[in-house]
Amino acid sequence: MRYRDPLRFAVPLVASFALVASACGSDGDSDSSASDSSTSDAPDSTEATDGTAASDGTEAASGDICVEGDNVQLGFLNSTSGVMAISEQTVRDSLMLAAAEINADGGIMGKQIEFIEEDGQSEPTIFAEKINKLLTDDNVAAVFGGWTSASRKAMLPVVEGANGLLFYPVQYEGLEASPNIYYTGATTNQQIIPAMDFLASEGVETLFLAGSDYVFPRTANKIIKQYAEELGIEIVGEEYVPLDSDDWTTQVAKIADAQPDFVFNTINGSSNVGFIKAYDEAGLGADNSPIISVSIAEEEAPSMGVDLTGQYASWNYFQSVESPENEAFIAAFQDEYGDRPTSDPMEAAYTSLYLYKNMVEKAESFCVDAVNAASDGVTFEAPEGLVTVDGENHHIAKTGLIGQINAENQFDIVWSSDAPIEPDPFLEGYSWWDSSEE
Amino acid sequence: MDLLTTPFLTGTANGAILLMAALGLTLTFGQMGVINMANGEFLMVGAYMAYLTQQVLGTSGLSILIALPVAFIIAGLLGLLLEVTVIQWMYERPLDTLLATVGVALVLQQLAQDIFGAQGDPVTAPSWLGGRLSVFGYEWPHRQLFTIVLALTALGALSALLKYSSFGRQIRATVQNRQLAETLGVSTRNVDRLTFFLGSGLAGLGGVAIALISGTNPTLGTAYIIPAFLVVVVGGVGQLKGTVIAAWVVGVATAFLTDRTSGSTAQVIIFALVVIFLVIRPQGLFTVRTRSLA
Structure with missing residues (x-):
């Protein structure tokens, strides 16, 4: 009965899968498909x-x-x-x-x-x-x-x-x-901080953070949380999904429950599609719970399978400039x-x-x-x-710009910083920033 | 938020997708001792079939239903092709099939990327899937209900096939005792091929359900292949009953843990639990000794 042999491999196989999967969680954007x-x-x-x-x-x-x-x-x-x-x-x-x-x-x-x-x-x-x-x-x-x-x-x-x-x-x-x-x-003070300034100018009081689980969203959200405290914006939730996972249903249910004024989206890559679809499925959209994103641009917007009109993005350039x-x-x-x-x-x-x-x-x-x-x-x-x-x-x-997606999947610029923002990669000029704080 | 309803229903829907991904694996793993790492790519093929069907027929109405048989047949035929060209030379050498099918998986991913591009393509849920049911305070998306119904229908059809058709009897005979089945005139080669077709086709169906969650992209299958294997191993190799229970338990447990902790922590806990479970019970929930497949 040699065909039952696979059982012998079950435990080491699963254990090595677990190792592979946890290693994948930490290596940034590099998904596994790069073939030669x-x-x-x-x-x-x-x-x-x-x-x-x-x-x-x-x-x-x-x-x-x-x-x-x-x-x-x-x-x-x-x-x-x-x-x-x-x-x-x-x-x-x-x-x-x-x-x-x-x-x-x-x-x-x-x-x-x-x-x-x-x-x-x-x-x-x-x-x-x-x-x-x-x-x-x-x-x-x-x-x-x-x-x-x-x-x-x-x-x-x-x-x-x-x-x-x-x-x-x-x-x-x-x-x-x-x-x-x-x-x-x-750097963050030219994209993340302008986005927060925009939200403050819109009178946003509650914010939900959704991101992929790797260095950029974790760092960005650390900055967002500290600046939100400074601005008096309440963070009502923070959710991450591993980069290779596209299923956001559970997390979106939490967003629907928290009913934030705005969602700050630091999701990267194809996970955005799963997020936007689950968002739409849960009855959330630009009219009742708008999203501001930092990785959805002119090219990504049409590939979501859901109409994104009215949602926001923070960049330093839009085709509509x-x-x-x-x-x-x-x-x-x-x-x-x-x-x-x-x-x-x-x-x-x-x-x-x-x-x-x-x-x-x-x-x-x-x-x-x-x-x-x-x-x-x-x-x-x-x-x-x-x-x-x-x-x-x-x-x-660089000048910070906030764009709102229109029906042509282009961005109408709705906010911009007064002048080009001096780069400050270590946020030394921001008194509220404490890099050691979690 | 309702503490139980949301993760329970969401987890059941996710378990349904895991089930469709795992059914093909459990059949081929149990029957032929083949570890098919390319099964995730049949999910991906199914998702692209949903996309292509919508390109031809439009996104509204019943196009997603028409995509189901298309995905089943195309993914099934690809599975058959894999069996004939690669797998049949490696029966009963599980580690060799594992390596070979990992290679096939990479080839299929790159092919999809060359044909469709690395940027995912949209699959749009028709309006009749866009609504929600209110269940104990949770606004339950129709799409999740559809996924569960789809998985249960596929499972029912597969069980009936195994139980009542002569092909099903041949599969069961081959799983229980290959040599004896051969002496009774069963062409085990044909049975193997048809089993591979069936298993890959089921993954294709799962791909359509996944496309409704996340659209398509060339690496879509990689996120599902490992959980699907967990389900097969926990359920007991070759055991439909075990696979169904394991898929449901893994789906719901993941949803609960995701709800309580975070997506990444949930994955780690699930893997740890599965390893502990297999140390205690290496044969899985159900053992091959029962000698029944359905």
Whole structure:
């Protein structure tokens, strides 16, 4: 009766499942599906010309700008396979658009951009491996990319060890400032705190927190709870669901029961669909219990299977921002890639390449130390508005925006901060913040 | 909030989905000694069938009902294909099938991503599923009731098939004593194939129910495969009765613990309880000795 043998494996099998499952709960966005598709050296990436660029700023002698020849090589490191591909491919697209525009306009300090594309495969370890290859084998002057916090954390020691440069284009949980990374997405005081200011201005008295169970929502909610106390907003509930779980029915029942004025949604990825569907199923919606989200943008809104009209999101860029720069950005993007929406991380990536150009031209050098020395106060008239680099913490000043979803799945901007908000990744300027408090 | 009604009803609905995911596993695990880690991907296939059916027929009316047979047949055929191309070479080597089907699961996920994209596609509940029943103060979504009815109908049909049809008798004979069944003229190869078709098809049905909860996405199956295995092992391998009870208990217990603690803590507690249970009773709720499947 050999076919009964599986019973022998039952206990160790279940025990190892338990280990796997609990490990999965803690590793950020990296879902398990990244299978090996080969790294894409895209057809339009230029042939490698080893040794023309050197990012090692320590060797910079006076007059040496660390890049020889007529070209400067940059690394674009985004996931074009695996679960994050759908998001990161949009960042890759806008980086290529910015590179083409800059090249058409004469390049950076007269040097044409050549980019080397690598695929992070939605796996933090691959990101670390690839950025090491870009910085040490290809000697690129700077790398652009990363999306999940796990991928950024994996790249950080490598880029610091090689004294390279990384431009990271996604809003994140703050509490980080590396001399070798520029953060062109929002830190918490540019996205979470403006959202709370907006809620306070709306007269919100009770708030329910719903998030995925990993570092960003946990950190964001810690900030939200402390600021809510300052603002006199009562937190009436706080619920998390593991990243790989889509079932929100039990938690939504708690929200329906608590009847909060507003729900603050820090759920990431596909879990949003389960949340929004369960919300709708429970009879909750924009009219009786509105939601403010920090990860639902123009692209995600149509994929929920539920009408989101009237719900809110906090970002620093919406496609609906009215400025000549944004009009030009959208026109150029859609001209190149068809009728696709533009979103906050795409804009931040596009902006990051221009900021790098402006830093290099101010430094008159591609050397990392020279670029860092010159970075403070570098500005760019971005599609989102004027952004300014903070040379101290390497983040950029950005305007906080609140948008309300309309029937076309675009956002009507209903609130904005008075001016670009100075980045404060460690929230040092906020007296109510106590990082040790739970 | 009502302390009992909400987790009880929600948990029963979740248990119904676990049941549909686990029925196929218990059949193939019990009958053939095959650990099919790709069963979660048949859930995913079922969910995409719901999406495609709605693309063709529209989101309202009865399209979700028409999606059910479509999902059953397509997922079942994929299961059959898996059996013929991979599994049949590995019978009675459970660890080999485990590794091979994990590989198949990854391939299917990447295929779904290449075909449909990594961003999930929406599946819309028709209006007749959008309402709510008031049960002891809990506004019970029709969708959960639908899920329970669907699982019970599938279970009833499967039990009847096993009990009364000649195919069902052949399955039971094969499970109880493969060699003896062969000497009596049962083609165990055909029985194995049909069992695989049936089990994968049931997972396809579960996928339609999941699509109503969370839409589709390529990795949707991964969240269900491990709980489904817990259900199979706790219920006792090859035991329909045990699987039904275990699915219901795991579903309701998870909902209660989620309600009392948090989603992540609930998972940890459930795993711990299952490990303790299996240390005490490694054969599961019901043992193979009863030699009955239905």
